[in-house]
Amino acid sequence: MPLMFRLWFLIFEIAITEYAALGWSFDNTAKVFNGQEVSSYTSSIPSVSLITCGSTCFSRKRNGMCNICGYDKVSKTCFLSDDSEDEIIFTSNDSKVVLKPVETVCESSEYLVNGGDPVSDDQFSASSVFQDLPNHGASKARLHSLPSSTSIGAWAVGTKDANQYIQVQLNGLSQVVGVAVQGRPLKANGCCDQRVTSYKVLYSWNCQQFLTVNDTNGMEMIFAGNTDQDTVVTSMLPKQVLALCVRINPVTWSSHIILRFDILGCRVFDGNKDQDTVETSILPSQVTALCARVNPVAYVDHISLRFDILGCPLN
Template sequence: MESGAIPEDSITASSFTGVWHEPYRGRLNGVAGQAAWVSKYDTIGEWLQVDLGEMKRVTGTIIQGRYVADEWVFPGSAGRHIPVTNLLNNPVYARYVRFLPQTWHGRMSMRAEIVGCDTTAVVPTCPYLLGMESGAIPDGSITASSFYGAGSEPYLARLYGVAGGGAWVAEHPHTIGEWLEVFPGSADRNTPVINLLNNEVDARYVRFVVQSWHTMVSMRVEIVGCNTTICSDPLGMESGAIPDDSITASSFHSADLVPYNGRLNGVAGGGAWMAISNTIGQWLQVDLGEMKRVTGTIIQGRRNTEQRVTSYKLQYSTDRITWTTCAGSDGSEMDFAGNVDRSTPVTNLLNNPADARYVRFLPQTWNHVMSMRAEIVGCNTTAVLPCLYLLGMESGAIPDGSITASSVGGLNYVPYRGRLNGVAPGGAWAPLIYSIGQWLQVFAGNVDRNTPVTNLLNNPVDARYVRFLPQTWHHVMAMRVEIVGCNTSLPSVDSLQFSQSVRICLGWNPVPYLMAASLHLRSMMLDMSLTAGG
């Protein structure tokens, strides 16, 4: 589009206003004519269409507003000049691409580009047979929702298989919902098998639960991942990078309490967004302008009066149509802790970061009236480096004492023998009993005497006294510590004083202080218990 490789007559539209507003004026960064395609009618259903000339792999789009006037399509563009890129979650093969504006500023005007590549340039990078036909995937790695009987078991579902009945057959073969599942484990004793998670998780403990095995339950493992603290930048509420018209709400009380006054540390107008009615179901919504990795939120109360949200739910979306509510570990919708005063920011980090363009705050409880200021933290999705680092089983960075198991088959099969490519006596971890449910667990603790390790409580507690009870240690029991939390009554983020009651919580932004406000464990302190009372 921008380069002109797509000819003018390949760019068409449902309508256009007149001369100088033709469809081919809608090229990214175009300045010819009136420097945009402008539809004749400002109604939903109008479209701009591009013929790519042949089948292409389409991976995303870029749009802009009109060059010579404040007219643009949103929530695509945030202004008339700034290009906004949207990458498709699932790339498609197509010759024709059509843009259908849903909302706009001024007039329905736009300039656009389409990104992708030739279909011939998409080289299959993973065309290998993984072992169903060859038998490299063992029988025990093939499971199903049910099977009809002897001769129709899941492992008979191998390509070109002739054993038994020659296929897997479900117990209810005409019922939608039956399934066949293959999870490749090891095919021999030496070749590592890598299984990447469909949905990455943030975790401290990882447990391998054995389901099937060859001869004996024995294994050596590694865990693949990365540090979770690399994606925690403010995304533009406080700085103003998110424009006013990208901040909307279900309602607002008055001209001084409009949605865009709900910026973190904002002092404009009435110093917050306030809903017109104090009822559950009200929301404050932020359009991030493009897909971002969202890792948490920060909220505040109203600047000049004791009005604040004390708990809220969080939703996110890629298209403003389908919304997902953040859930807890049990799968139920999660209520995030809100403010205890009008000024102190409260940070809540997501257990499972989300890729989203739209974020919605839904207050659940509040003090006096529903008022809030907010920020969203995360990073550009393009800045999320592949999270594929070996975390320390093979290298030894994870110490022996951090590797535990349900049982041990003998001195040569202790849990720490279960390191990837390990060759120490026994050569693997093996349990005492070969039964489904045996497990190997890895807890990545301290690996040296200087690097701080931070452990945040799943459920914050109110306490005056905090006690550390070492459970394992390296050489001798020695440690240096800090406690992370906030005062239960005063809006302060200073170091905690033992002479007053404190709340061990995330009632402040931990990111700048993460290294300072950590549990400093001298030597390799592998595990500990924390009890609190008061």
């Protein structure tokens, strides 16, 4: 019997701020230390919650606007500070808090498209396909694909412009940390020198509303593509993102827009849409464990859950 998680609330991390408009809280982590306060601050934000302060602190640090943050539980004020950890003041007043932003990443990322739990062909889609030929279709774009009687071994666009994309719906909500790309595999006769030389990455938690991965300055990030057909070029995102669908949008190319690709990351499990319905998620393969942790990644209002672990004892 496969080991299974039974989860009773939504999955957490403190909150990727772009999702706030969609009614979710997503983020990376700001660790909270009670009985501490910053020695100085550059600005303050009144009348905010501790969670909002943590989310703000994380995004401001990413943009170089602070290092750590203080929070006063009584006045509900968030203090943005350039203090180092050595400058933190320890106090017996538990209403004083210091928040230290920490970006969490997948402990062991894997290929999410064609790895141990590969997606099906119908989970691929594209803006266009060369002459609508099936052997040039989006599902032919798996990393390390080779030419065959039914495939050129890659995806090829029908329209050569910077508005094209290839999309994959992952097998479940996942933390995405990177992208790996290849060009068109060479045939025995040397055809063809075709590859994407730069691209953007877009992602969505619902496969309808997409966000573009930005650099640390808030600008749309351009990733380096391939300089030959077969070398796998892997680019890590500046921060992990939570996604169900990922798009690769070619920006520049050699001869024709053609690529093979995979997505690096780790799977997370669906949580709850209400308080009482039991949501059961099955691991892609059973594991042997003495201890198990449930790590919330997204949540509504507050992190709260009831859970159980399903499996069978070994003794």
